[in-house]
Amino acid sequence: MSIWEYANPKKFLATTEKVMPALWVSSAVLISVGLVWGFFFTPDDYRQGSTVKIIFLHVPSALMAINAWFMMLVTSLVWVIRRHHVSALAARAAAPVGVVMTVIALVTGAIWGQPMWGTWWAWDPRLTSFLVLFLFYLGYIALWEAIDNPDTAADLTSILCLVGSVFAVLSRYAVNFWNQGLHQGASLSLDEKENVADAFSNPLYVCMAGFVLLFIALVFYRTGTEIRARRIKALMARERLEA
Amino acid sequence: MPDLGKYADTVLSAYGASLVLLVALVVVTILRGRKVRREMETLETRMKRNG
C-alpha cells in the first residue's frame, strides 16, 4: 500500500477522522504543560529578567511559521508533479495557520523587543525576512481567494509557492547583506550557563512539540474542511447541471 | 503566580496576545469545519433523495 492512497479525498477524510482526537488532545496537553512549566516553573534570566518566558511562545511559533511554508512548498510540488487534489488543498489549508504563526512570532518578538532593544521593531535581517515571509503568505492566500476555478487556483498558487520560495531565500541573503542585526543568533545568550539553559530548553522543547502537533491537527482538520467545501461546490454545480 | 518583576506587562501581554490568536485560529477552524460539514451532508442527502 502506497502513501498515495491517502491522496484519495474519501480515504483521507476517513483516516484523519480517526487520528484527530488524539492529535487535538496531545497537542493541547503538550502546549499546556510546556507553557505552564515555562511560565510558572522557570527562573528569570539574569539579563532578560522575566521576559525570557516569552521564548516559549516566540520560538515555537517562529519555527512553525517557517515550517508551514516549507510544508506548502512540498505539497505544492506534489500537486504539480502528481496532481493529487488533497495535496493542493493541504497547502491551501496550511497557509492561514502559517500566517497566524507568523503573526504570533512577530507580535511576541515586537513585545519582547520593547524592553530588550528599546524598540518595537528594528530592521534586523531575521525580523525583516519574517516580514517578507508574511507578505508571501498574504499574497498566496489572496491568490487562492481570488480565483474561482479550484484547479486553476491550485496550479497558480503552487507555481507562486515555488517561485516565491526561491525569492524568499534570495531575500534572506539580500537582507543579511543589507543590514547586520540585533537579533539573537542560534546561540542563546543563556547558553553561557549550561544549567540555566537547560532550565529553559526542556519546557521549550515541550512547547515546540506541542506546536508541531497543533499544526498537524489544524492542517488535517482544515484540509478536511477544504475537501468538503470543494465537494459542496462540485455538488452544487452538478445540481445546476441537472436542472 | 510567579513574580514577573518590572516586565509583568510585557510578558503577560505577549502571552495574552499569542493565546488569543491561537484560540481564535482553532475556533475559526472548527466553526468553519462544522459549518461546511453540515452543508455537505444536507446537500448530499438532498441530492440522493432527488436521484
Add this chain to the structure above:
Amino acid sequence: MTLTVTDLSVARGGIPVLEGLSFALAPGRALILRGPNGIGKTTLLRTVAGLQPPLTGQVEGAEDQIAYAAHSDGLKPTLTVAENLIFWASVFGRNGIEQALDGFDLQALRDRQAGALSAGQKRRLGLSRMLVTGRPVWIMDEPTVSLDKTSVAMFADAVRAHLGQGGSALIATHIDLGLEADVLEVGPYKAKPPEIDDFDGGFL
C-alpha cells in the same frame, strides 16, 4: 490533413459539460455545431483548439493546423484595420493582407482605427483575420454575431472558398449560414453526472 476527435469529454469550471463526442473533419468539409445556449459549444471549440486540455479522449491533427476565432475578436482599438491584419499575418509568418481586406469589403476602412468601427465592422475585421493565418482548419465560435445579411453571405463565400482550397471549418452557430455542411447537434452528448457516492479526485 483530417482533424479527428475521438471520444472527447470536455469540462468547464471543473464540471463535465459534453462527453463521448467523436467526429472527423476532412479537408474540404465544414462541420456546423448546433445546440442550445450553455450546452458547451464554446468549451468544445476551445478544447479542440488546444486552449484547454480534454477530460478524456483525443484530438488529432490539430497541432499547428488551426486558426481560432472566439467570441471576442482580439482587435486593438488603437491600431488601424490594416495594422491589425498585418500584425496577425506576421505572427503566422505570412504577408499580404489585400485578399483578406477584399474578402470582407474592408478596403474602404483600411486606415480607420479598429476602435472606431461599428459592431458589425469589427466582426468583419475579426473574421478577415482567418484569411491571413494561412491555417487549413478554421474553428469559429458564432462568427456571424452582429453581421447583417450581406456580410453573412460574404462570410459564407469566404468559407466556401476556403473549403474549395482544401481547407476545413468547424463552426458553432445558431443561424443558418447557407453552407453545404454536415451538422452536429451536440445536445445529445450532454454529460451525465457520475454516481453521487463516487467521491474521488474530481469531487463529484
Add this chain to the structure above:
Amino acid sequence: MTLTVTDLSVARGGIPVLEGLSFALAPGRALILRGPNGIGKTTLLRTVAGLQPPLTGQVEGAEDQIAYAAHSDGLKPTLTVAENLIFWASVFGRNGIEQALDGFDLQALRDRQAGALSAGQKRRLGLSRMLVTGRPVWIMDEPTVSLDKTSVAMFADAVRAHLGQGGSALIATHIDLGLEADVLEVGPYKAKPPEIDDFDGGFL
C-alpha cells in the same frame, strides 16, 4: 406616452451618420430598425436614449421613460444572476425579480455567478434586466446576439407581453424576430456629406 423623434440627425466621432429621421412610437407598438452594418443604428439608439446629444432635431417623450440595452450587458461577473438583477431593480426603485427570472428561464441559474455563464446565458440575463426596470420604452441594440432559437422566441414573447401592457420597444436587429412590428429601414437616411466649401462650426 408616445416617443416622438422629429428630423433627427446623429453623429458619431464628429461625423454625421444619419439625418432627417422622424418617427413616432406609440404605446403598445414596436419599431424595428434595420440597416447594413455601420449605417448608424447604434448611434441613433444612443441618441434617443439620451446618452449623446443630437446634431439637430428633437427627441420627445424619452426622459425617464427609457430602458436601454446596449451591445454590452452591464453585468458584474462576480455577482450572481439574482444579485445582478436585484441591483438593477433597486436602481430603478423596484423590487421583485422573479418575473424577470421566469421570463428568461433563469431560475436554474439564479445563484450562479454571472461570469460563469455562457455567451447566450449572459445575454438572457442582460435582457431580463429590462423587465425589472419598469420603464415603458425599451430601446435595444441587437438584443438577440448569441441567442439560440428557443431564446429568441422567449425574447419575442417578452416583448409581446411588454407591448400588451402598453409598453413600446425600439429594436435594432439584423434577424427576423417574428414580431408584429413596424420596420424602419435607416439606409435611406444616411447622411450626405455637406458642401465641401461650407466650412462652419462643424469643420465639415
Add this chain to the structure above:
Amino acid sequence: MIALLLRDLKLAFRAGGGFGLGLAFFLIVTVMVPFSVGPQSELLARIAPGVLWLGALLACLLSLDRLLALDWEDGSLDLLATAPLPLESTVSIKALAHWITTGLPLVMAAPVLGVLLNLPVQGFQWLVVSLLLGTPALSVIGTFGAALTVGLKRGGLLMSLLVMPLYVPTLIFGSEVARRGAEGMAVQTPLLLLAGISAASIALLPFASAAVLRVNLR
C-alpha cells in the same frame, strides 16, 4: 442609492475584489522604504510621517484605477446614466464606497505601519487624525480623475498623472499635520486647512465629476 453603495461594497469584498488590496499595497510600500533608503532607525523615524502619507496616497490612487473603468467597460455606466439616479449621486456614492473599502482600512492600518518605521509615540495620534480627515478628499479627487480618464485604454497611468497634482495640497497639509505631530509641534493651522480642503472637495467635486462623466459617455 443604497443599492449602488451596497453593490460596490459587495463587489469589493468578492473574490478578486479590491478590499484589503489597497491596504496590502500600503503595507508593502511602507515595507519597501527601509529596503531602499536603508535600515537606520533614526533616519526612518524622521521620514516616517511623510512616507506613511505618501504610501496612503499611492494606495488610494491605485485602487481608483478601476473605480469607474470596470463599470464603463461592461456597459453598466451607460445603463446607470439612463437610470433614475442623477449622475452626481452616482459618483458621490462611488467615491464613498471607495473610501470605505480603501481609505478607512488605511487609516486603521497606519499606526501599525508607524511602528515599523519607528514613528515617535506622540506622532500616532496626529497621523491617524490627519489621514481620517485627508483620505476622503483623496477619494473624491480621485473619482474626478477616474471620471476624466474613463474610457481611455490604459487610462490608469494617465489618471495618476492628472490626479497627482490635484493631490498636492492635501498631501502637503496632511503630511504637515503628521510631521508636526510627530515632532511635538502645534498642528492647528495645517489641520484646519486640511479639513477645509476635504469639506470643499466633498461638497463641490462630485458636480465636476458628473459633468466630465456625461461628456465621456457621449
Add this chain to the structure above:
Amino acid sequence: MIALLLRDLKLAFRAGGGFGLGLAFFLIVTVMVPFSVGPQSELLARIAPGVLWLGALLACLLSLDRLLALDWEDGSLDLLATAPLPLESTVSIKALAHWITTGLPLVMAAPVLGVLLNLPVQGFQWLVVSLLLGTPALSVIGTFGAALTVGLKRGGLLMSLLVMPLYVPTLIFGSEVARRGAEGMAVQTPLLLLAGISAASIALLPFASAAVLRVNLR
C-alpha cells in the same frame, strides 16, 4: 516575434498608450517626496538614491498592470496561444517591450530627477548603472505577476501584492549600489549580485510565466 514586439511598442506609443506614463509617474513620485517628508536638502540627499529606486520600482509596477490584461480582455491572448509562437517567447517579448517603454525611459530620466533630490555628484553614475542592470529584472518578474493575475477582475492590486515581495532582492541590491555609489563606497559586491539576479530572472522566469499563462487560458 519582431512583429509582436513592434505591435506592442506601437500600441504603447499610440494615443492612450503607456509610453511616457511610467516616466510621468516616476517624476511625480519623486516630486511628491519633498512635499511629504519636508524640504531639508541634506535629508533629501540622504534618501535620494533609495527614493529614486523605489520610484522606479513603483513606476514599473504600475505600468505592468495591463501588460497582459488588455490582450486577455480582447481575446488576443487566446489567439496568440494558438499561433505558431511558443508562449515562452510571447511573454519574453512582452517583458522586453515593457522594459523598452518603461524601464529604459526611467533609466534615462533618473539623473535629472537625481538633481531634484540633491543626489551627490558621484552618485549619478552608479544610480544609472544600477537601474540599467535592475530594471530588466523588474520587467521580467513583473510579467510573471501579470501572468498570474491575468483574467482576474481588478487583478492590478493583487498583482502588486504578489510582485512586491518578489522585487525585494532586486530593490535591496539595486538601491545598495546606488547608495554606496552616492556615498563613495565600493559597489562591486552588490553590483555583481544585482547582475546575477537579473540574469537568472531573465533566463528562468519566462518559463514560469508561460506556464501560469497556459493555466489561466484554460
